[in-house]
Amino acid sequence: KNEVEQSPQNLTAQEGEFITINCSYSVGISALHWLQQHPGGGIVSLFMLSSGKKKHGRLIATINIQEKHSSLHITASHPRDSAVYICAVSSNYKLTFGKGTLLTVNP
């Protein structure tokens, strides 16, 4: 079992839909990160969380430390949101990554 599990692996949505991507982890962490990667592209940090909830534009990230679970929500999804979303947990300097969720938003 991987230390960081994401679901779903693939997600297809219609423009405007509300999206949820889930991340569960099995190790002690100091923070959890949500990252975005476009095909063939670099990696962008979206959120860094150690507790509670953060919002940036149409993106919302939550974390439940007791349940070792985090969710990334996208409201009013748009085709430009199509990308791979990666959950990563940090313990001091070392990052452990989930395998990513490929999101496709159709117009």
Add this chain to the structure above:
Amino acid sequence: NAGVMQNPRHLVRRRGQEARLRCSPMKGHSHVYWYRQLPEEGLKFMVYLQKENIIDESGMPKERFSAEFPKEGPSILRIQQVVRGDSAAYFCASSPQTASHSGNTIYFGEGSWLTVV
């Protein structure tokens, strides 16, 4: 994150050749991390360096791979005698003076895509 500069973006090498990937961290960052993303797999930690020191290379294959971060110049990830299985995207990230990612946003480079033919 445009501040972390990696080059080359794409590199093609024949089996047996050497590949050198370079990473210049963001200004003011003295900690560099290398990660590898194999096709259809997630990112994996390879090595963590500070200036002139390797702090943790536990994720790096024992043979053919080496990394350095000299006092002057970029960090270099070197792969000798490349094989097809080395084909992957190699990402560099940097952080400021503390080693922890817990209090710092991660800044990644654009990645270097190595193809071994």
